[in-house]
Amino acid sequence: MIDVLAIDTPSLGDRSYLVTDGEVAFVVDPQRDIDRVLALAEDHGVDVVDVFETHVHNDYVTGGLALARTTGAAYHLNTADPVTFERAPVSDGDVIEVGARMRVRALATPGHTFTHLAYVLEAPGRVPAVFTGGSLLYGSTGRPDLLGPAHTSALVSAQYGSAHRLARELPDDAEVFPTHGFGSFCSATQSQRQASTIGGEKRANPVLTLDERAYAESLLAGLDSYPAYYTHMAPSNSAGPQAPDLSAPRRADAAELRRRIDAGEWVVDLRSRTAFAAGHMAGTLNFGLDGAFVTYLGWLIPWGTPLTLLGQTSREVAQAQRELVRIGIDRPAASAVGGPERWAGRERVASVPAGSFADLAAVRHRRPVTVLDVRRDLEWRDSHIDGAVHIPLHKLPGRLAEVPDGEVWVHCQAGYRASVAASLLASEGRHVVAVDDEYGSTACTGLPLVTKAA
Structure with missing residues (x-):
C-alpha cells in the first residue's frame, strides 16, 4: 500500500x-x-x-x-x-x-x-x-x-x-x-x-x-x-542551503534590550495583539505568533537587521525561530522570556489603546482623527472608509512620514496587521489607536464606505 x-x-x-x-x-x-x-x-x-x-x-x-x-x-x-x-x-x-x-x-x-x-x-x-x-x-x-x-x-x-x-x-x-x-x-x-x-x-x-x-x-x-x-x-x-541551527539564542536583560532598540535593531514581541496593547516594552514591535507572523515580519524587516525575540516562554521563542529559518532568517541576535515588566526593567511599561469600528465612528463625530488603512491594494479597491489614508502595511516602514500628525486610528481586515502598524507608529512616538475588529459593512455601521460598485 x-x-x-x-x-x-x-x-x-x-x-x-x-x-x-x-x-x-x-x-x-x-x-x-x-x-x-x-x-x-x-x-x-x-x-x-x-x-x-x-x-x-x-x-x-x-x-x-x-x-x-x-x-x-x-x-x-x-x-x-x-x-x-x-x-x-x-x-x-x-x-x-x-x-x-x-x-x-x-x-x-x-x-x-x-x-x-x-x-x-x-x-x-x-x-x-x-x-x-x-x-x-x-x-x-x-x-x-x-x-x-x-x-x-x-x-x-x-x-x-x-x-x-x-x-x-x-x-x-x-x-x-x-x-x-x-x-x-x-x-x-x-x-x-x-x-x-x-x-x-x-x-x-x-x-x-x-x-x-x-x-x-x-x-x-x-x-x-x-x-x-x-x-x-x-x-x-x-x-544550496544547509540544515538550520535551531538551538536557543542567548538571553538578553533589560539593559541590552534597550541598547538594541536604541541602536535601531528590531526587538519583536511575539505575544498576541491584545497582550501587546495592554502592556509592552516601549520601542518593541508586535508580530504575534497567533497570526501571519513570519510572512509579515519577513516582509517588513530590512534584510539583515539584527532581530531579538520576546516571548512569554522559551517554547514561543523556539516556535518563532522555526518559522524564521524557513525564510532564511537563521539566528536571532538574542531573546528574552517572561513579560513586559521583566523586559522593561526600571522603565515604565507602555501601552497602545485599542478600539472597534463602532468606537471609531463615535470618535469621528466628536473630534478630527486620521484613519489609516493598512490593507493591501485589492482590499482597498474593493471597499474602504471614505477619507481614510491608505498605506499598505508592507510599505508603511518607508512611508511613516506620510501619516498625518495627531491621533491616528489604524485598521486592517481583522486586527493583526493593524497591531503591527500601531507598534511601528508607537515606536516613533505617535499617538495611535489600534482597531481590533473585523472590517465589514456591519462592523463599519456609522462610517461612510466607498465600494467598488460605487
Missing part, C-alpha cells in the same frame, strides 16, 4: 509530502526544518531514498539538499536549474524507480517558473498521483509574476499549457498534490479544498474551464503584492 503523507506548513501556506510503500520513501518539496520529515519517516519505519524538488522556490528556503545529505537520498532537481551543488539532475520524461514498487515520472510544467517540474507517481494497483508544486493547484494555479514583469506574459501562457498537459496526459481519477495554495502568496488565489483530482480540476479550475485569454485576464486581475523576502529565496535555494 502506498501512503501519501502531507506535511503542512500553515504559516507559509505550503505543503510538503512524504510518500512511502512501507519500506522506503521519497519526499517532495521539503521545508527547511527537516527534523519534521525525519521524525515522520522514523514513525513509519522507512528510509528516505529520493528527494524531489518541483522548482527553485520563491517563498521559502528548501530543506531538500540538507535532507538528501542527512539521509543519503538522491536529490532530484531540474537539469536546467543553475545551482552550485551536486544533485541528481532530472528532465521531462525521466523516470526514477523508488524502491521496488514506486516509479516517479517527471513532467515539464513551466509557468510558476520556467523550469518547473511535476512528478507523477505510478505504482501497481494504485491510481496515479501527481505532485504539481506551483503548477496546477486546487481551484487555481501558481502565480506567474514572481520572476519579474518582463517574464509574466510568457509564464502565464506556459502555465495554461502546463495545466492542459496534465489534464490531457493523466486520467480523471489521478490525485493532485500541490505544494502551494493553502495561504501561500505563491498561489494566484486561495482555496479551502484539501484534496482533488484531475477530473475535479477539469470541472472547477479556471485554467481548465476558461480559454487562455479569459484565464490570463482573470489571473492577472487577482494578483496583488507579494512579500519582499521572496527576493532572497531563489538565490538561497540555488546556492
